[in-house]
Amino acid sequence: MSNRYSRQMLFSPIGEEGQKSIRSKHVLVVGTGALGTGNAENLVRAGIGTITIVDRDYVEFSNLQRQQLYTEKDAENRIPKAIAAKNRLKEVNSDVTIHAHVLDVTKEELEQLIDGVDLIVDGTDNFDTRLLINDIAQKYSIPWIYGACVSSYGLSYTIIPGETPCLNCLLETVPLGGATCDTVGVISPVVQMVVAYQTAEALKLLVGDKKALRQKLVSFDLWKNDQMAINVNGVKKKNCPSCGEEATYPYLSYDHETKSTVLCGRNTVQIRPPKKIERDMGHLYDVLSAQEGVVEQNPYLISYTLADKRMVFFKDGRVLVHGTNDIAEAKTLYHRILG
Known part of the structure; x- marks a missing residue:
């Protein structure tokens, strides 16, 4: 040895x-x-x-x-x-x-x-x-x-x-x-x-x-x-x-997976949680506002732009990650914000 x-x-x-x-x-x-x-x-x-x-x-x-x-x-x-x-x-x-x-x-x-x-x-x-x-x-x-x-x-x-x-x-x-x-x-x-x-x-x-x-x-x-x-x-x-x-x-099982889909022709990945949720948009807005980047909100969604990526959060839990067709990259950004 x-x-x-x-x-x-x-x-x-x-x-x-x-x-x-x-x-x-x-x-x-x-x-x-x-x-x-x-x-x-x-x-x-x-x-x-x-x-x-x-x-x-x-x-x-x-x-x-x-x-x-x-x-x-x-x-x-x-x-x-x-x-x-x-x-x-x-x-x-x-x-x-x-x-x-x-x-x-x-x-x-x-x-x-x-x-x-x-x-x-x-x-x-x-x-x-x-x-x-x-x-x-x-x-x-x-x-x-x-x-x-x-x-x-x-x-x-x-x-x-x-x-x-x-x-x-x-x-x-x-x-x-x-x-x-x-x-x-x-x-x-x-x-x-x-x-x-x-x-x-x-x-x-x-x-x-x-x-x-x-x-x-x-x-x-x-x-x-x-x-x-x-x-x-x-x-x-x-x-x-x-x-x-x-x-x-x-x-x-598939039912418990976070679903990720590349949206054809849009340079965008959609990420959906395993189950439909009611996202707390007020809390999310506060969290995003404390970060670098630009946060915008309307009654239906929150948009968060950082460098060349833009994430759009919906009340039902879905997130669109604009600026990439790479699912792994999109999921990395998703988890960085939402844990």
């Missing part, structure tokens, strides 16, 4: 056998933004055997404040995040097998990506994808580690299929927030704190030390100096459609 891991192996809960175990494992990191890059780098430095990273976006200058694998050159050249991350990670540890995919994760992609995966780490920025990960993890009995951060607030929870409540259980009981980094900002220390919780739990699972898992949902606000660890075992539901006794994995 190389001495590059000697300090990690001196930590008795890992040791030589634990290091061998880490070396034999495959982790999937979904999303290579702030949380994804932090976790990916930690795992690669720890000597993970194989890591698969996936993201649909490219590097922008606004990412550099908190997404630690990227450089100004990556932003200038708009390098896809998964590719830029892989390039940097190979420089960190050339002995790790790294698979990078530039794609928008849907059920079909996840079904292919999880082959041989031992653990999934959440690096996403929206609940559409998280609920998809949750159902895939439950269906194939793969542990996954939820993480989220915005402003100075962060939270994390480790989900073990068949043992803990799943994300679908938590959504009905625990407030998990809806703001985004693009609407209220984020500071880098909160990213690093969530990453620390996620990677620590990942290492416990990778060495097989399940008894050491935190077993509680942790949430904190670094600016307000608040921290809580919440026992959520009681929210696990026998009739949960994602993890219950007769699970149907609803978020793997």
Whole structure:
């Protein structure tokens, strides 16, 4: 065993056998933004055997404040995040097998990506994808580690299929927030704190030390100096459609997908939520007005223009993203605003 891991192996809960175990494992990191890059780098430095990273976006200058694998050159050249991350990670540890995919994760992609995966780490920025990960993890009995951060607030929870409540259980009981980094900002220390919780739990699972898992949902606000660890075992539901006794994995079905359609000849993508909703237009107007860009409203819709893109929001939940025919780009903009 190389001495590059000697300090990690001196930590008795890992040791030589634990290091061998880490070396034999495959982790999937979904999303290579702030949380994804932090976790990916930690795992690669720890000597993970194989890591698969996936993201649909490219590097922008606004990412550099908190997404630690990227450089100004990556932003200038708009390098896809998964590719830029892989390039940097190979420089960190050339002995790790790294698979990078530039794609928008849907059920079909996840079904292919999880082959041989031992653990999934959440690096996403929206609940559409998280609920998809949750159902895939439950269906194939793969542990996954939820993480989220915005402003100075962060939270994390480790989900073990068949043992803990799943994300679908938590959504009905625990407030998990809806703001985004693009609407209220984020500071880098909160990213690093969530990453620390996620990677620590990942290492416990990778060495097989399940008894050491935190077993509680942790949430904190670094600016307000608040921290809580919440026992959520009681929210696990026998009739949960994602993890219950007769699970149907609803978020793997078409009915629960966010629908995206390119409108022919209009350089526009329409995005529609899985279910018809009544959007709070007053709240949305306030959120958009606090951002860069131009906001206009009439009794039927809100128009938000930023640079060369214009988003039109309707009361029934539909959004038109003008200025692109790229569904992945449109969904990225959509989730940046709506979470």
